[in-house]
Every structure is written in structure tokens, then in C-alpha cells.
Amino acid sequence: MKNKKGQFKKSKELLDRKIFPNFFIFIILLTLGGCIGGNGSTSFKGILFGPTNNLLQSASINDSVSVNYSLSPYVLTKDLPIDPIQPSISGSIEQCSSNPTLPTGLVISGTCTITGTPTINQPATNYTITASNLSQSKSVTIVITVNANPPAALNFATPTFTFTAGAMPGFAPIVPNYTGTITNCTSDIPLPTGLSLGTTNCSLSGSPSTTQGPTNYTITASNAFGSTSTIITITVNIAPPSALNYAGSPFVFTQDATIAAIHPSYTGTVTACNSDIPLPAGLTLGTTTCVISGTPNTIQPATHYNITASNASGSISFPITITVNLAPPSALSYAGTPFTFTQGATITTATPSVTGTVTSCNSDIPLPAGLGINGTTCAISGTPTTTQSATNYTITASNAYGSTNTTISIRVNLAPPSALSYAGTPFTFTQGATITTATPSVTGTVTSCNSDIPLPAGLGINGTTCAISGTPTTTQSATNYTITASNAYGSTNTTISIRVNLAPPSALSYAGTPFTFTQGATITTATPSVTGTVTSCNSDIPLPAGLGINGTTCAISGTPTTTQSATNYTITASNAYGSTNTTISIRVNLAPPSALSYAGTPFTFTQGATITTATPSVTGTVTSCNSDIPLPAGLGINGTTCAISGTPTTTQSATNYTITASNAYGSTNTTISITVNLAPPTGLAYTPSALVFYKGVAGAATPTVTGTVTSCNPNVALPGGLTLNATTCAISGTPTVFQASANYTITASNSSGNTNTTISIMIFGTPPMKTMQTNCWDAAGTIDATCVTASSAGQDGKLQKGTNPSFTNQTVNVAVGVNHYITVDNLTGLVWKTCHEDRTNSNCAGGADVYHDLASATTACANLNAGTGYANRTNWRLPTISEMETLVDFNVATSPRTFVASFPGTTGSYYYWSSNLYLPDTTKSLVLYFSSGSTTWTNKTVAGSLARCVSP
DSSP states (O other): OHHHHHHHHHHHHHHHTTSSTTOOOOEEEEEESOOTTSSSBOEEEEEEEOTTOOEEEEEEEOOOOEEEOTTOSEEEETTSOOOOBOOEEESOOOEEEEESOOOTTEEEOTTSOEEEOOOSOEEEEEEEEEEEOSSBEEEEEEEEEEEOOOOEEEEOSSSEEEEETTOSSOEEEEOOEEESOOSEEEESSOOOTTEEEOTTTOOEEEOOOSOEEEEEEEEEEEETTEEEEEEEEEEEEOOOOEEEEOTTOSEEEETTOOOOOBOOEEESOOSEEEESSOOSTTEEEOTTTOOEEEOOOSOEEEEEEEEEEEETTEEEEEEEEEEEEOOOOEEEEOTTOSEEEETTSOOOOBOOEEESOOSEEEESSOOSTTEEEOTTTOOEEEOOOSOEEEEEEEEEEEETTEEEEEEEEEEEEOOOOEEEEOTTOSEEEETTSOOOOBOOEEESOOSEEEESSOOSTTEEEOTTTOOEEEOOOSOEEEEEEEEEEEETTEEEEEEEEEEEEOOOOEEEEOTTOSEEEETTSOOOOBOOEEESOOSEEEESSOOSTTEEEOTTTOOEEEOOOSOEEEEEEEEEEEETTEEEEEEEEEEEEOOOOEEEEOTTOSEEEETTSOOOOBOOEEESOOSEEEESSOOSTTEEEOTTTOOEEEOOOSOEEEEEEEEEEEETTEEEEEEEEEEEEOOOOEEEEOSSSEEEEBTTBOEEEOOEEESOOSEEEESSOOOTTEEEOTTTOOEEEOOOSOEEEEEEEEEEEETTEEEEEEEEEEEOOOOOBOOOOOOEEOTTOOEETTOOSGGGTTOHHHHOOSBOOOEEEEEEEEETTEEEEEEEETTTOOEEESSOTTEESTTSOEEOOOOBOHHHHHHHHHGGGSTTOBTTBOOOBOOOHHHHHTTBOTTOSSSSOBOTTTSTTOOSSSEEEEEEEOTTOTTEEEEEETTTTEEEEEETTOOOBBOOOEEO
């Protein structure tokens, strides 16, 4: 058809050109020299016939074709219309085709132009495009790739979602709006447990299982060619509780009986429970469990309650009915049964114990006449009017819901006698005098009377009237008697008091009055005569000191101790029932002193030491004391006590002194001996008591001592090279040996005594000390805090060699109220001033920092040697840099790196001077910087550093 169609077209051109205007043409096409599609060229032979079928013309047609797609390969996007792909062509193209067929949505025109909108994805694919005309065809290969369109405009119609945890079934998938193709869908953080995203459409589906507050999620839809995102917010609320049910409703409880907890069934989580009206008093509703428990304490008829269980998302209610009935009474009991009452006596109300509420009480038989029972308390009360033997009664307590009973026994006896009383008690009778009969009053019948203890001798009691009568024959003090009147049913008693008095004394008289006695001389007892019994004797005014009066005989005796002129005394003799008296005169004269004696003679005193007062014993009164020769200088004698006291100021050999004590009536004397010796030394002390010397280095230690020393000795020989001064006890010299710490007792003495002290002496060279460094470093300067690398071998931080630092802080009292503070290095023997210069007190908080240059620092240390020296040391100086470095503690992590307990007040903010110059430049001196523990230098003329002084 194509050839024929081409032929017709060609013939039409011939006709149009009027080549053969006057002929009908029938054309036969013959193919010569090949086939269409072989080499791209086809030859046609045309034969023209006229109307008479005569051959008019035979001709060859040869039209060349070329086509080219210069922009191949082509990359297109799915669902996007393409710009027409137009090839460059030459020749006449009659038709165009593609093999294989172009991607769906694309078409090729007869002129080989490709247009359309690709609707499927496909990888790079080869297409052979063939262009042809009547005589030729031409093919060319192009490459077409169709990529997916990246998704875009992703959004959910509602970006905020609120779900319920555990809701089943889950919600219908929520599909967002978007354009393009999605091959993957993700969220920036995991969705709530139970929710998921559709991988090809980002749909949200599932059923969340856990609650959460509003949370933002960034949802991203993507394919290989791009992505789009949107933000949604998801809240998952707890599911409201449901299916609340209380099995067993309606409930009937008993007042005051604890109920078994009622646990409801429900679905979901409950955070609050409540009732529309309060539950019966005593019952509670679990706030989160809805459990009903407790003990109802009030009765109530059937009442409806609406119980609601809820949480933040909703609630569920369930109606229940509760009735609380009264409990029947129980456990009725009367304490005290069996009861024994007395006729005519009101009983103590017998109130029983009972559990529950009682509305009615009764007895199976009538109670004894005069007694009754309370209708609601069952209390028995009243006054029985007749006697009866023991009788049982069944008492029943009841209410509308039941009853309880108990059996009691009641006996009513005759009344015992009562109200026994004696008028006139307490009774006072006289020995030997018949009493007036004491008859008591009493209520009731008495068949027997008696007293708990026998009545006074001579008195008796009537057996039925209880009357007391008779004549007492002995005296007695007031005595209580319990008198009991009784019959077969009881008794009554009362207590009376009976006293039987004695006759008063008379005719008191002293032979020998007026009396004259001597002070200090025991008198002859003056015993009076008297009639009757005396129980007490006294004088109207006190007898002379030293004399006394007998309390029952009125005899006067003793030794008068004070003098007095004649004085009258009224002496009274008495007993409980009366008295008699007489007047006497007494004079007391002074006695001469006697028996003077000094305990302790002969006396040995110490010059300059206050003596213990020597007070003699002496008999009598002394008005004057003296010595036959003057006492040693500094001693004196008391003029009335003869006591010797004072502080002897000069020594003397034994000397006798006659001491005389006297008064107006005579004297007495005694001889004593007094020696005054030199004072022994005291208070020997070395500061410090632990002395440290160094072999080959001269040293000295001078003690303090009070008094005169004539000899000093150690208990054992001092170390070689050291000597002890015989009169000062100073230790000095140059040790020739090493020695560990050893104790020595040093004794200072004179002819009168000695004093000693114990010291320790250690002699050694300067030992190496630990640097206190604990870290190590490698060659690059990197810290090795554990010192385990090979490069740490041999470093101080690893070896930890040497001796641990040891310091002792000491306070030296140099005067009353004046202390100096030093710190002793127990290893090097160096003695440091505890505070750096210009700081004071034991904690170095006093004073203020002064910044020195080297010269003033040196002078400041030298100034400490003035007088007896600081802390009694006169060899203070500025330390060397090596000595300063012994105060560094590299184990301290922060500034200052030193032993702050031993050296308070040390600062890491300033340098500390040493006595060493910086040799490369002697205008500078080496200083220590405690901030880092390092040694550096500074200009020696700059007053910017602190001074710390050391000894020796």
C-alpha cells in the first residue's frame, strides 16, 4: 500500500505539472534493484499509459532521506509533558516508526517528531527510529529514560491527631495528599508504639498501645529522585475505663462489723473513683481501685449509690445498693457476780458490759425487792429491802435483730453494825487515876467487841457495848486502838487514841552554888536533887562555852573554854506533864597557857621559798608570843598564835630559838631549831625536747632552769662529739656518729636537791625526701596519670622513693602570755618559722603580708636573732633554694602546693625568697613559686616576694 500510495502521489505530481494533460494514466510500479529497508534506498520504475493503453513513458524515481536526533540520550520525567523532540532531517519523509514502541504516553509523528506525556517509569532504553519515503528509508537509534517524578506537596488534611491507647479495632488508615511517586516513607522519631506508616503512600494506621502527650513528627516521603516532608502532631490518650461491675449488689452489712473488701471488675486504667453520695460512715472507696472496704458504724436502710470510675479520658458508672443493719447484742457480762448485797443498803449500780445496741433488758424472775433493771443498759440498781439466800437470775439483752443473756447470782444479807463512834477521843488519862467510862454510839446489833491491840494495863472493853473503863497503871504516849463491833454479817470499827501521862517533877536544887570554874579545866559534875521523873532539863540562857547540862538528870559538866564574870542561870527540870526550876551562879576564870609545842622541829627551810606556816599547839589562851633571839631574816612570829611564817632570805646553819606564849595568868615556852638551806634547781627544760643534730655539723641546745646549778649529768653518756656543760646543762659539740632517736635524762643539781628532764637526741645526715609527685609524662610531654607506660620508668611519680615528709608544729612560750610558733622538719632537722615573715598567730591570720627585696628579706630573718631570739633560737636565716624545695608537695592538686596544715597562710600568689643567686645573672635570685611548686628567678632588688625564715 505504501508503494502504491507513493505511486499515486507521484502520478498526481505528474498530473499537477501537466506533463501529460490529455491522457488517463495507469501506473504500474516495479521494484528494481532491492527491497525497502535494505540499504535505505529503493528504486522504482514507473510506466505511464494513456487512455488507449499505449505506453507513454517509463522513468526511475530516486529521493534520498536522512534523519538525526542530536540530543540523544533523552531523560524524561513521568507524568510531565515533554517538549517536542524534533530531529534534523533531509529529503522527503513520507512516514516514521519506532522499534520498540515508544514509552507509554509518547507518540512519533510522520515527520519523526516525538511528543506526549510519559506515564510509566523505565530505565534507559534504545529505540530505532525509521524514516522513509517512496524511494528510500533511513534508521537511527536513540536512548530514552523515563524517571519517576519526585514526590511533593505532602500534607495531611488534619496535621493534629488524637488517638486512644489500646482502642480496638484501630482507626481507618489516614492517607495524606501528595504529588509524585512515593517509594519510601519515614518519621524523624519513632511513631507511638502500635502506629505505622505506609511505605508507598505515607498512610498512618494501626492502634497505639501507650499514652503520650502532644509530640511532633516530621514525616518524609521520598523516591530515588527526591523527597517532601510535613510535620504532624500526635497525642495518645489513655482509654476511658469501661465495664465497671460490682458483683453481689445489693449489699447488706452489719453495723460495726468489718466487711470483706468488695473489688469491682472493670476494663482499663482508673485514676479516680467516687460516689455520687457519701458511702455509709466507716466505709471507704479506694480512690484508684474503687474497692469498698471498712467497718460501717451507723445503720441505714437500703440506699442507692452511683459509683463512677474515671481517668483523664472518660468515666464509667455502676449503681449499687447498700443496707446497714444493727448488730444483735452479744457478750453480756456482769463483773462481780455472784453479788452479795446488804439489806437496806443502796447497792453500787451493777452495769454489765455488752457488745452492740440494746433496746430491751429483762430478768427471767423478779429481782429481790427494792432492786430493778434498766430497760436499755441492763444496769441493776436500788436498795434491797429483804434478805434472801443466793438466787440465780437470767438477764436477757435484746434488740430487733437478736439477743444475748447471762446468769447472775444475788444474795441479800442482814446489815452489819455501823457508825461506831467514841465521843472524847483522843483520850488522855493519868497513871493510877480511875477513868470515866467511855461508852460509844453504834447502829445495829453488836454481838462482839474487841481492840486490835491490848488496851493500856488496867483498862478493859465491854464485849457487847464496847464501853472502855478501869484505872491505867502505866504511862504511855498517845497510842491508836482500832475498836471493832461485829455480828454474824459484818462489823464496824473506829480508831481511838489513848495517852497515859506521868506526874510533873518538883524540888530541883544544886548544892555548891555559886560556882567558880577555870577556863580549860574540867569541872566536877554538879548533879542536883529533884523529886519525880525528869525527861528534859535546860537553862534559860546558854551555859558557859564548854559546859553542858544533862537532859534527864540536869547534871552540869564539861570544860569551860571561855572566861566570864559571875552569871545567873535558871535551870528547869520537866517532863511532859509539868516542870520545876532553880537559879544558880557560874563564874569562869582564865587559865595560863601551857604545853606549847611545834610539830616538825627541827625545821629546815629553803632560802627564797615561802615556808609552810609552822603553827604550834598550845593549851589555853595566848595574848603574847615572842622569841628569845630574832628569827632568820624574812621570818616572823604571830603575837597571839605563835605561828611562824614568811620567806627566809638568807641561809644559816641550825640555830635554837626559845618561843614563849603567855597571858595575864602565866606563860609556857618551848625551844625549836631552824636551818635555812640553798634552794634546789627546778624547771629544767629543753625546747624542743626532741633534739636533732647532724653528723659533722656543730650544734647546740641550751635549756632553761630555775635556781642555782652546781652540777649537770646525763643518765647515760651523750653521743660521741657532744658534751654537757656542768653548770648550764647546755648540750653542744659536733656529733661524730649517726644515731637513731634515743632518750636521755639530764639532771641539774646543787647541795639542796635536783631537777631533771628527759630529751631525745637523733643524729643523721640529710635523707632524700619524696617529691610527692604522683604523675608521669612521656617524651612528648603527655601525662601518664597511672605511670604504667614504658617511658615512665625511673620517674618520681612511679618510683615514689625517699622518705615521707614529717612536720611537727610547736608553740614556744617565751614569756607570760607570749608564744612563738615554729614547725620542725622531723627529717631534715630544719626548724622553720611557722608563718612567713610579717604574719603572726598559730594560724598565721594575724599581721599582714610585706613584700621584700632580697636584702630586706635577709635582714628580716636576721632580726629574729635579737635578744634570746625567736622561739629561743638565735640562728635564723634565709633558706637556700634546696631547703625551700623541701616544703613543696607535688601531690596537691591546687595552689598552694605545700603542706598547709604545717605552714598555714602560705600563698601561691607570690614568690618566696631563697639565699641562692641565679648564677647566669647574679642580679637575680632564685625564688620558689608555691602556685606550681616550681623554682624560678626574680630581680633581687624588686620588693615583690615574701620571706620565710629557717633555723639553723
